[in-house]
Amino acid sequence: MAVSKYIHQSLENRSSFEAFFKRNYHLSCLVALRYVRNEQEAEDIVQETFLHLWQKRADLKIQKNLKNYLLHAVKNRSINYLHRGKHFDDLPDSNLLTNLNEDPDEAFSEEELAVQIASSIDALPNQCKKIFLLAYNDHLTYDQIASTLNLSKNTIKTQMGIAYKILRERLRNYFINLFALSFRRLFK
Template sequence: MDYKQASDNDLWQCCQQDDMHAYNELFSRYYPRMLQLARRYVRDAMSAEELCMDQLFHLWMKRAEITIATSFSGYLFRSVRNRIISEMRRNIPVMAGLDELQEDAQLDRSSDYRLLSREAEHAYRQVLNELSPQRRQVFMLSREENLTYPEIARRMNLSVNTVENYMVAALSCLRKNLKEKVPTAVIPLLLLSDFTNTLL
């Protein structure tokens, strides 16, 4: 089998049959992109590396149990986003401010967080829809499909420089408008996208 030319799905099927060579090929294909994604949100480089390594190690250890109904890359990057969000939730005081509103009450933090996340997701979608169609498409291709700028440029028939400009403008607009609608600490989680699906 030519592992370099094999599709992701073929390699994954081989992994499920304990083929380490197939796993190593998937690792080499996706680890750099996973790390690039993690480093956008996890400040400590070592933590970002550990997060990605843990996810790939988990994939191998649970290979017989994991069923991937969608694309392999889609599954992998959603899994990484879940781990990034979990890491951020441990390190960012998302609930700051709610205690001040109900100092004398015992908060149910789980239900409060779910309520906050629903409201934040709604605000995020509103702000996203206010972007121009091309800026919104660039942002979604980057965040939801994890495409690189050159890949987005080819898909949209744009220059890489134009894609970069659209992305900078989209992020600037989203951050500015979200600050008016949701707690500052939640904004990095929203900009990871897939917010509702991963948190609720």
């Protein structure tokens, strides 16, 4: 197969495509899940989309934002799936449907933020992560966490301080970018 001169670098060879897949699979599943609301169906849609992207790579002329193209393809494939299955009551609110002409920098920022937060939480030291998740997922107070883990309340406070510091640092650039996008939108 002859490779188009317009082919995106992530589609040039198998290893580049695999790296692109690994970077974007989870985010793509979150996009599909917004529409189909079933994890298995969302994963199937994402896998089909990646397969289609790989099979049609020579015909595609995506030079800049392959990730944005992928996320729109996942969104469209998800909506088509719902239409074919006559699941019209499962369609999300119209404010979740995004316009294909939107600014690529603003597209899917909620999903990207969720991925960044989950990745940052996952990178916390084990004990710190356990305490943080008990506080935020299970909504336990510091006293309840201390009792559950048989630790002092001061240890819980210290670990939560460490978690906040690490998360602030890891998410700093992302929040600055979100702020800049929101600020820019005010003056359009």
